[in-house]
Amino acid sequence: MRSTFHSLEVAKRGLFAQQTAIATTGHNISNANTVGYSRQVVNFKASSPMEMPSMTRTNVPGQLGTGVTFDSIRRIREGFLDDQYRNEAQAFGSWSVQRDTLEKLELIFDEPSDSGLRAVIDQFWNAWQDLSREPDNLTARAVVKERTQAMIDAFQYTDTKMAELNRDLTANINVKVGEANNFIRQIAQLNQEIRRIEGLGDNANDLRDQRDLITDQLSKIVQIQSREQANGMYTITLPDGTALVDGLQSTMIGEGVALEQITGGEIFGMMKSRDVLVAEYQSHLNTMFQGLITGKVDVKLSQGSILPIDVTYRDVNGVEQTLTAGSPVPANGITVEVDGINGLHKLGWTMREDGDGKAIPGGDFFISTDGSWSINSIRLNPDISTDVGMIAASIRVDGNGNSFSGNGGLALVMGQLRDGVFNFRPELPASAGKGTFDEYFRSVIGGLGVKTQEATRQALNQETILKSVDNRRESVSGVSLDEEMANLIKFQHAYNASARVMTTVDQLLDTIINRMGIVGR
Numbered sequence: 001m002r003s004t005f006h007s008l009e010v011a012k013r014g015l016f017a018q019q020t021a022i023a024t025t026g027h028n029i030s031n032a033n034t035v036g037y038s039r040q041v042v043n044f045k046a047s048s049p050m051e052m053p054s055m056t057r058t059n060v061p062g063q064l065g066t067g068v069t070f071d072s073i074r075r076i077r078e079g080f081l082d083d084q085y086r087n088e089a090q091a092f093g094s095w096s097v098q099r100d101t102l103e104k105l106e107l108i109f110d111e112p113s114d115s116g117l118r119a120v121i122d123q124f125w126n127a128w129q130d131l132s133r134e135p136d137n138l139t140a141r142a143v144v145k146e147r148t149q150a151m152i153d154a155f156q157y158t159d160t161k162m163a164e165l166n167r168d169l170t171a172n173i174n175v176k177v178g179e180a181n182n183f184i185r186q187i188a189q190l191n192q193e194i195r196r197i198e199g200l201g202d203n204a205n206d207l208r209d210q211r212d213l214i215t216d217q218l219s220k221i222v223q224i225q226s227r228e229q230a231n232g233m234y235t236i237t238l239p240d241g242t243a244l245v246d247g248l249q250s251t252m253i254g255e256g257v258a259l260e261q262i263t264g265g266e267i268f269g270m271m272k273s274r275d276v277l278v279a280e281y282q283s284h285l286n287t288m289f290q291g292l293i294t295g296k297v298d299v300k301l302s303q304g305s306i307l308p309i310d311v312t313y314r315d316v317n318g319v320e321q322t323l324t325a326g327s328p329v330p331a332n333g334i335t336v337e338v339d340g341i342n343g344l345h346k347l348g349w350t351m352r353e354d355g356d357g358k359a360i361p362g363g364d365f366f367i368s369t370d371g372s373w374s375i376n377s378i379r380l381n382p383d384i385s386t387d388v389g390m391i392a393a394s395i396r397v398d399g400n401g402n403s404f405s406g407n408g409g410l411a412l413v414m415g416q417l418r419d420g421v422f423n424f425r426p427e428l429p430a431s432a433g434k435g436t437f438d439e440y441f442r443s444v445i446g447g448l449g450v451k452t453q454e455a456t457r458q459a460l461n462q463e464t465i466l467k468s469v470d471n472r473r474e475s476v477s478g479v480s481l482d483e484e485m486a487n488l489i490k491f492q493h494a495y496n497a498s499a500r501v502m503t504t505v506d507q508l509l510d511t512i513i514n515r516m517g518i519v520g521r
Contacts, residue, residue: 006050006064007505013067014498017044021491024073028479029488036213038075038477039484040205044068075205079228081473082212086219086226088469090264092462093220097269099455101169101277106452108161109281111445118441120154122418123147129415131393135408136351141388148365148380155289159375162282169274176221176267177259181252183218184236187211188250191233198232208232222253223264239263277451284444290373291424292437293366294340298421299413301336305329305395307347308361311336340422341365341414348392348410362392362410 021042031037049063110116127147131140190211197204211234215226218236224244227235236245238261244251251257253267262268301307311323313334323334338344345365352360365384369377383390395409424440425433435443 005509006066008502008509010065010067011498011502011505013047013069014501015495017042017068017070018491018495018498020070020073022488022495025484025488025491029481029484032479032481032484036209036216037479038077038205038209038212039479040073040075042070043072043074044070072203073205074203075208076477077208077212078473078476081469081476082216083226085466085469085473086216086224088462088466089216089220090223090268092459092466093266094223094264094269094272095455095459095462097266098273098277099452099459101165101269101273102448102452102455104165105162105277105281105448108158108165109445109448117154117158118438120147120151121437121441124151125415125418128411131391132408132412132415135393135411136405138388141391141393144391145380145384145388149385152366152378152380155285155375155378159282159285162278162285166274166278166282169270169278173259173267173270173274176270177253180218180221180267181254183214183221184244184250184252186214187218187234187236187245188248190214191245192248194232204232219265221265222262222267281444281448286375287424288437288440288444289375289378291422291440292340292417293342293378294373296337296423296426297340297344297417298335298337299344299417300333301329301347301395301413302333302409303329303331305333305409306397307395308349309346311347341417344410344414344417345392347395349394349397350392351389351394352387359394359397360390363390 021044024040024042028039045068047066047069049065111118113119124147127140127144131137131144134140190207194204194207194211197207215224215234215236218224219226222244223239225237225239227237229235229247231247233247234245235243235247237243238257240261240263242251242257242261243249244253244257253259253262259267259271262271306328307323307325309325311334313321313323313336315321315334316332323329336347338347342364345362348362349359350362354360363383364381367379367381368374369379371377381390393411394407395413396407418438419436421434421436422440423434427433
């Protein structure tokens, strides 16, 4: 026998179920613009039907339904898209950092421009050529000194800016490591909360959204792999299998995990930028400057030149010969190999005389304060800084050892080093490391431009892919206000209909209770 109030129970369950759906829809609408939120749905199911009690089978046909119930409220999320998003996020993070670093290096070199390194070097060569026309002019000599100092300042400024960029990258790595470690701790804490709540039979939808959002943010900083355990907790590992989060346990980067184990994300991009890109162009800058100062280069000395030191050269037959100090260069001139600007300057004569009234030969044009010949240790020879007469512009002396007045032979040869083939990279085989300064400088700047274009292309491609994956993920998990409003109307009508059922049953019961059985009273 069915219960008199059975229909009231059916209507009540309908009211409760639709009310839950309306509340869930309102929750979705409220979080339509919440980053990382996944829309939630109520899983309705028909409640267990009621059958008349019997030892075998009731003779009453059919089973009487008992209405609707819901067994869970679940979020809509696709794990495959999450994994794809995180994989693309780490690549985008790495390339975007490298792109930014290379763009900063381009700004530091400031080429092509009228104020970059190349312009300063050109002014240095021009000053020597001007001096070759007026070797006794103190103003021309002062210009050589100032152009030299400007060149030193330009190289040192460029090197200092790259050192600052290096330090900035190191500081940013430390910041990102701290940020990543904070995310790792939060994921482990959320694992604990999710396990506790879901252990009671509920779905921790909002906590799962928070954990996924933090995991997404972590994936941009560090290349990770995430896996959900049977108990709902996340395991976060590096590609080499090192666990950052294992259930409730967390391992910090820089403590249990070495920075060298990171192979993707912003931290990897910063380490590569610092240890590879910036270091490479610092090395190029040092190579260029040291090559100018001490790099092997062939120079042609004209007939009649008289040198203050012995030099070795090859005659027309390829036989090695030695020209002793004070001997004139033979007819047709000779080609000798010198050690850059410093080596060439030692072949000339200054305007000043020693105690015997003889011309003082040129010394090192540049010096190193610590012997390392690093850019920051290089200075103009203090003797030249104090007295521009110590610049060796002449390449001839008379029989008494006095410098020829008006001879600017060495200054002319020095100016011609603009087109001299320096051995910038003596460690390379054959002529692989040789070239003019302009050729080497163009190769460095050209290489920087190509790398910047490649990093920009990769970053833009990764950004496009990342947005595409995120759009696909949003199409699955995101909140559509149009869809939610349609659902709201649907649930509202269902709620109103259930209320109408309850009103109808109430009227029926009122008839039975208050109106039946009163005939004959």
